[in-house]
Amino acid sequence: LKDDIPKDFKFAGTHCGVKKKRKDVGIIFSEVDALTCGVFTKNVVKAAPVIYDEKILKQREIFRAIIVNSGIANACTGERGLKDAEEMARMTADSLGLKKEEILVSSTGVIGANLPMEKIKKGVETLSQTLGNSWKNVEDFANSIMTTDRFPKISTKRLEIKGKTVKILGIAKGAGMIHPNMATMLAFVVCDINITRRALCKVLRESVDRTYNMISVDGDTSTNDMVIVMANGKAENEVLDLEDEEFQRFFDAFNNVNENLAKMIVKDGEGATKVFEVVVRGARSLEEAKKIVRTILSSNLVKTAVYGSDPNWGRIIASAGYSGVEFDPNLVDLYLESIDGDERIALMLKGEPVEFDESKAKMIMSRDEFRFTLDMNSGNISTKGWGCDLTEKYVEINGRYRT
Amino acid sequence: LKDDIPKDFKFAGTHCGVKKKRKDVGIIFSEVDALTCGVFTKNVVKAAPVIYDEKILKQREIFRAIIVNSGIANACTGERGLKDAEEMARMTADSLGLKKEEILVSSTGVIGANLPMEKIKKGVETLSQTLGNSWKNVEDFANSIMTTDRFPKISTKRLEIKGKTVKILGIAKGAGMIHPNMATMLAFVVCDINITRRALCKVLRESVDRTYNMISVDGDTSTNDMVIVMANGKAENEVLDLEDEEFQRFFDAFNNVNENLAKMIVKDGEGATKVFEVVVRGARSLEEAKKIVRTILSSNLVKTAVYGSDPNWGRIIASAGYSGVEFDPNLVDLYLESIDGDERIALMLKGEPVEFDESKAKMIMSRDEFRFTLDMNSGNISTKGWGCDLTEKYVEINGRYRT
Numbered sequence: 106l107k108d109d110i111p112k113d114f115k116f117a118g119t120h121c122g123v124k125k126k127r128k129d130v131g132i133i134f135s136e137v138d139a140l141t142c143g144v145f146t147k148n149v150v151k152a153a154p155v156i157y158d159e160k161i162l163k164q165r166e167i168f169r170a171i172i173v174n175s176g177i178a179n180a181c182t183g184e185r186g187l188k189d190a191e192e193m194a195r196m197t198a199d200s201l202g203l204k205k206e207e208i209l210v211s212s213t214g215v216i217g218a219n220l221p222m223e224k225i226k227k228g229v230e231t232l233s234q235t236l237g238n239s240w241k242n243v244e245d246f247a248n249s250i251m252t253t254d255r256f257p258k259i260s261t262k263r264l265e266i267k268g269k270t271v272k273i274l275g276i277a278k279g280a281g282m283i284h285p286n287m288a289t290m291l292a293f294v295v296c297d298i299n300i301t302r303r304a305l306c307k308v309l310r311e312s313v314d315r316t317y318n319m320i321s322v323d324g325d326t327s328t329n330d331m332v333i334v335m336a337n338g339k340a341e342n343e344v345l346d347l348e349d350e351e352f353q354r355f356f357d358a359f360n361n362v363n364e365n366l367a368k369m370i371v372k373d374g375e376g377a378t379k380v381f382e383v384v385v386r387g388a389r390s391l392e393e394a395k396k397i398v399r400t401i402l403s404s405n406l407v408k409t410a411v412y413g414s415d416p417n418w419g420r421i422i423a424s425a426g427y428s429g430v431e432f433d434p435n436l437v438d439l440y441l442e443s444i445d446g447d448e449r450i451a452l453m454l455k456g457e458p459v460e461f462d463e464s465k466a467k468m469i470m471s472r473d474e475f476r477f478t479l480d481m482n483s484g485n486i487s488t489k490g491w492g493c494d495l496t497e498k499y500v501e502i503n504g505r506y507r508t
Numbered sequence: 509l510k511d512d513i514p515k516d517f518k519f520a521g522t523h524c525g526v527k528k529k530r531k532d533v534g535i536i537f538s539e540v541d542a543l544t545c546g547v548f549t550k551n552v553v554k555a556a557p558v559i560y561d562e563k564i565l566k567q568r569e570i571f572r573a574i575i576v577n578s579g580i581a582n583a584c585t586g587e588r589g590l591k592d593a594e595e596m597a598r599m600t601a602d603s604l605g606l607k608k609e610e611i612l613v614s615s616t617g618v619i620g621a622n623l624p625m626e627k628i629k630k631g632v633e634t635l636s637q638t639l640g641n642s643w644k645n646v647e648d649f650a651n652s653i654m655t656t657d658r659f660p661k662i663s664t665k666r667l668e669i670k671g672k673t674v675k676i677l678g679i680a681k682g683a684g685m686i687h688p689n690m691a692t693m694l695a696f697v698v699c700d701i702n703i704t705r706r707a708l709c710k711v712l713r714e715s716v717d718r719t720y721n722m723i724s725v726d727g728d729t730s731t732n733d734m735v736i737v738m739a740n741g742k743a744e745n746e747v748l749d750l751e752d753e754e755f756q757r758f759f760d761a762f763n764n765v766n767e768n769l770a771k772m773i774v775k776d777g778e779g780a781t782k783v784f785e786v787v788v789r790g791a792r793s794l795e796e797a798k799k800i801v802r803t804i805l806s807s808n809l810v811k812t813a814v815y816g817s818d819p820n821w822g823r824i825i826a827s828a829g830y831s832g833v834e835f836d837p838n839l840v841d842l843y844l845e846s847i848d849g850d851e852r853i854a855l856m857l858k859g860e861p862v863e864f865d866e867s868k869a870k871m872i873m874s875r876d877e878f879r880f881t882l883d884m885n886s887g888n889i890s891t892k893g894w895g896c897d898l899t900e901k902y903v904e905i906n907g908r909y910r911t
Binding site (some may be wrong): 147183218219270405453495499500 | 520550552553554581584585586588606618619620621729730791792808809812814815816818820821822823825826828829830833834835837855858859860861898899900902903904906907
């Protein structure tokens with residue numbers, strides 16, 4: 106595990122008192138300058154750290170550390186919120202002997218409350234003394250960014266690029282307020298690859314579109330989401346750029362880390378008992394395919410049918426029908442499949458019901474993971490996404506989160 | 509009550525066996541020709557009766573009866589479904605001594621199953637023998653169109669138009685799969701007014717936009733929704749047209765009936781314990797105001813906070829933020845109000861949190877009905893809508909509806 110940590114990155118996570126007992130502040134630190142790119146929430150209402158980071162990422166491309174707190178989102182906090190975000194960067198820089206503008210800031214938690222800056226300051230001091238590159242350090246960080254998460258989310262990948270071993274490590278949080286276009290979801294991916302900025306940013310944007318933007322827990326997009334990638338070049342490979350033959354291999358490895366994290370977020374969806382994958386194929390365009398996948402993933406009626414292991418496929422077709430995409434229902438096929446693809450049941454063919462073995466369908470839907478495949482039979486574009494079921498537990502968690 | 513029934517309309521509802529025990533087929537009948545208009549689901553996947561009615565309403569404007577069944581939606585049933593819908597019209601015409609094209613057809617229930625036509629035929633025969641104009645007949649019809657509804661939904665209004673008493677009677681069903689743009693929601697409004705077709709259709713369209721299209725139970729738009737209005741002229745008023753001074757009074761009365769029914773649908777939202785109204789004011793356009801209202805009404809996080817009587821206003825602002833409307837969060841005010849407006853708490857002013865009395869906020873939110881008012885402070889347009897809370901019961905109902 107320790108061998109999976111990209112070179113010269115250090116981590117720490119501790120408890121400073123934003124939350125009652127659990128870890129609530131963490132740092133990722135690079136020993137050397139790291140090329141950095143970010144993708145942020147599309148919500149009009151952006152939390153202070155999102156506003157702060159977006160601005161500074163337009164001015165600089167080299168950063169050294171990310172400071173994150175959980176428990177309070179520093180969103181809807183006006184001028185004071187912006188000052189607090191900047192102050193978090195400043196105190197982190199002070200503790201680590203860096204400049205303020207080398208630090209990115211991230212928060213997650215309750216909206217509309219101000220950060221307890223004194224507590225965070227003490228937390229940052231503790232963090233700077235406990236930074237390390239052990240697996241325990243990575244786990245401490247992963248734990249420190251959780252809110253309603255039930256488990257920390259870490260994914261790693263190693264591959265050879267230009268004869269050197271490159272390591273990728275991703276850490277994410279998110280369990281609710283999760284919806285396409287970055288929900289309350291934070292993900293930080295660090296790697297030691299030597300890469301151009303344009304290649305790194307492209308990898309990030311495209312991978313986010315295929316992974317975090319294709320999951321839905323509750324249809325709510327948050328004010329605080331961000332995915333940040335840092336690459337410090339310590340793998341010492343010859344610099345990788347878009348035109349390189351090996352670029353695609355790096356993209357695939359990077360995307361694999363993000364897909365793993367995205368699926369973990371869905372699996373940890375508030376109250377969720379299972380994950381379902383939705384594949385749309387035979388679509389006319391990627392935009393249309395995505396719209397249909399996302400609408401199905403977000404339907405409360407689909408999500409409750411998944412919970413009840415009920416092959417009530419009419420709800421899937423109905424939600425595709427209100428996705429905003431025009432299509433001919435009489436062309437559409439719908440299948441229920443086991444996740445390995447070994448078992449497959451046609452539920453609807455060319456818009457009409459098919460007799461199927463209901464007990465077998467129930468059995469497939471009772472598993473931890475399964476898949477609905479919708480063939481639009483109108484083109485050759487496909488895409489996929491992941492969602493979770495809607496349960497009584499979700500309601501319980503969200504009916505009393507703040508209090 | 510009987511006096512509230514528009515002249516020369518008759519009703520019936522009975523059990524024929526589509527559902528196990530409860531009433532499942534009903535008729536509305538006019539003794540004389542009735543001008544008729546309809547508004548239908550915008551879902552791309554339309555149930556057979558929707559396709560049938562839309563087509564015939566383009567050819568004719570005079571109808572005599574509507575036949576409705578509940579339990580099976582006759583949606584995603586292909587060619588056979590279309591034939592069954594037409595056959596329902598034919599058998600109703602036969603029983604009532606009318607022509608097939610004088611009948612409209614409506615269904616609600618499970619998607620993807622075929623109608624048991626023999627049972628429906630027997631039902632229609634019973635109905636034709638039990639048609640009547642007592643209040644009990646109206647209630648029988650209202651009961652016969654229910655699916656997961658807990659109570660029948662009826663609203664009436666009387667007013668004077670051009671010296672004559674005009675009566676409006678609306679009957680609706682709907683408790684789930686309810687979302688703007690006509691959800692699994694059926695509403696039938698009959699009145700004895702003498703009115704031009706263009707005035708009647710305009711009244712219907714505009715009122716639907718302000719009422720049924722401004723409620724949300726679960727964000728799912730169904731395949732079967734329709735609102736039909738019939739006006740048979742038996743009030744014998746001088747014909748009403750758009751330019752008449754009294755037109756607005758008729759619109760208000762008609763709209764009032766629909767608003768009452770729409771609120772009943774939300775109140776009866778699957779598993780709902782309370783109704784919340786969302787008012788957006790100070791918006792730049794009606795389209796934007798509506799988008800914001802609908803997005804807030806549909807947010808699972810808002811709905812669970814309402815359930816928990818938790819003034820977690822960050823969720824309201826966050827959902828406005830992902831509504832797709834561009835706005836400056838630093839202009840926005842948010843208030844929590846009792847439904848009579850006597851109590852009012854500012855939760856956020858100009859995008860920043862306000863200290864407020866949390867126990868008082870909780871108390872207001874614990875009532876059957878209350879209101880969130882969002883002032884965008886960017887224009888002078890306002891609109892409102894209604895939603896219900898999301899509860900464990902919703903999950904329970906929809907996790908096992910079909911089985």
